[in-house]
Amino acid sequence: MVGIVAYGAYVPRLRLQRQAVYDANKWFAAGLRGLAKGERSMANWDEDSITMAVEASRDCLTSHKPEDVRSLYFASTTHPFKDRQNAGVIGTALSIEQDLFASDVGGSQKAGTSALIAGLNASKNGGGPALVAAADKRMARVASSNELNYGDGAAALLCGTENVIAKLVGHHSVSMDFVDHFRGDESDFDYGWEERWIRDEGYSKIVPPAVKAALAACKLTGADITHFIMPSLMPAVPKQMAKICGIGDGSVRDLLGANLGDTGAAHALVMLVDALEAAKEGDRIMVVAFGQGVDVLVFEVTAENAKLPKRKGLSGWLKRRKEETNYMKFLAFNEMLPIEKGMRAEFDKKTALSVLWRKRDMIYGLVGGKCKVCGTVQFPRSQVCVNPNCHAVDSQEPYRMAGLEANVMSFTADSLTYSPDPPAYYGMITFPEGGRFMADFTDSDKEQVKVGVKMRMTFRIRDNDTMRGGFKRYFWKAAPV
């Protein structure tokens, strides 16, 4: 029996208030008034689809060992790299490299479900656990409905055959080049066709036959579906599709528009995590993702779901929130504003790729060292032990510190150094197990950062080398717990 064995999610902390966006843009686009309610998630300047996928994967692996993962799929339409495997960055960040098949899946809003199908297929018949991560951070034009409807976020699902929490009952896909919208190679933004046409010629003609085919293959009827998941920017459409397919109106899952927004290729999986958090044994979950065709998956929740060790999950990350009413900040974070950064922003961010390769466990995995002689944990790992009473040579074993909590020993809010979100918070963090380093802080503000507070390590963008086409430097930062 193959299915989902664990889930996780991630939502950035900032929630952009839609009213604030509307207030700034209503002079130009008064028609957006109907969307000016609730909030959408907004990635911090140092987050992208890779960093969000790493966080969701860590959440998912709360209950499982990363090193057991045999395949890793990363679905997104906003992979930070066109040529450099994005999934591989996630794997290294999770300290999984050996015996790992990794693949990026993209190009469509159904990339998340396509990756999930691939992951399920990979892990059946002894293929071992497959991690499916999906994240999107889509750009939208100023004063567009997409700007209000989209959200940034990620989900991760671990597929496997042991202690399955939701077994795969069946799946069905169709693929056809129905272009409801597209994002060409030369644009950061989506270009969409008329909604009424998408509804009548797209959803209405493509989704019901696929759903019915999936139900038939699973020997189920619409009435058997407890949770119907179908992302759409048109909130009425999932209900219409459910009705056509005989699925009860009460089964249609909330689109999470009020406080998250549509997270693109990740959204079907984000909604699946939302459903799994609430689902009971025996519930049947149908996931439908639309995008140049349709993927349909049907799961049945098992008794194991209630036993899954607690994690933050979608609800936990949604609860961690800070309201953002500064629309200019949203534009600046998304490089939509030619803001004066000053000369300190001009320092060359060139990365020595040979150094990055040599030190990738340190940089991407936050792997330090533990001295075999005196037991001192230290970061970075070095050849001579840092303990002044030890100084043993070649005595350290790799020691992963990404999952450890640290305390703030000293910190500052620096208004001089360049930061896209000044002042820059950074400080000396110490790990109770041993080890310390001068870390950049993120998701921090004056109210939270104090000497002695607990910090959690989080994988973030450190710099963006725009001189060389946008090579993102990733490293771990400390965020208030």
Added chain:
Amino acid sequence: MARGIKDKVAILGMGCSKFGERWDSGAEELMLEAYKECIADAGIDAKQLNAAWFSTAIDEVHVGKSGIPLSTTLRLPNIPVTHVENMCASGTEAFRGACYAVASGAADFALALGVEKLKDTGYGGLPGGRGGPLQALWHANGTAPGNFAQLATAYMTAHGVSGEDLKRAIGHVSWKSHQNGAKNPKAHLQKAVEMDTILKAPMIASPLGLFDCCGVSDGAAAAIVTTPEIAKSLGKHNIVSVKALQLSVSNGSESGHNSWDGSYFHTTRIASKKAYEEAGIKDPRAEVSMFEVHDCFSVTELVTMEDLHISETGKGWKDVLDGFYDADGKIPCQIDGGLKCFGHPIGASGLRMLYEMYLQFQGRAGARQLKDPKIGMTHNLGGAPRENVSSVAIVGRFE
């Protein structure tokens, strides 16, 4: 402890350029300004120099590498010129090289010259990002104010000092230096500043405000050293000799081992202890007449006075508020105005401090002249509290 160089080396002459935003000068003009005064003061000919040490720290923004810039600018007689860099201790390092050459007998006359031309970068503050390609991948993207601000937060935590008390104490450090600097025609900032202005200044890196930070300036300073015997033979009086030169460099324990609490300079405690030993000083609080310490930030000076074993640990802020280090206090500190008023042309600062000591011992300090100083101590701190180079020099009358 090694034998040391106490009284083996004398300062024959010194020079110091006007410090400031020297839009009129490049590093070369600044070097010559300091050198011309220095060689005239020494009363020897350039041909008599046997060796030279040249200090700059951020040479990539002005002169470039090697000893060549000094040799060509001064047209030195093809003698050995060694370029030294040890962050903010660079100037003292140049002096140390010259002194050791004389003490060893390898040179009769040695020149130490430090310069830094920082105001050709186009922005305020020091240029950043020189930690190499690995550090660029992980270390916090900080600035000097941000690093030293953390000394303040850690000091408050370690000693239970309130934010208001510390802010007043470090404010007094800057207030006192501005009072002194107002009397120094070579200082960059020659204005006394009201306490209220200091306390209400904009924040640079909390809790350090604008007046808690030293300026960024251009400048150069130089010394020619010889032996006390040669100095005497040249007819010199009021001879100033070197009593001790010590340096301590972090080995990573503060930045990497949890035994350090961030509230003090581990290296300064070591360097100063060794220096007192080399100079034969038993009770520094009673014996030292004046200090020029590395007040890159007001809090650095406050904590340094504890680590130099003058103020009790955790009580330095009280000494400061009591006026212990004021010009009319028990031991004046930064009588020339300090980095606060001179700014910090990195390669020059250590030599600039020695220049003030030299003037004071010779009775040539004008409006700032102290009464009968006997022992003076200079101190530089390069890097950050967690990882640094700390240098200490003790000079005094040659009895």
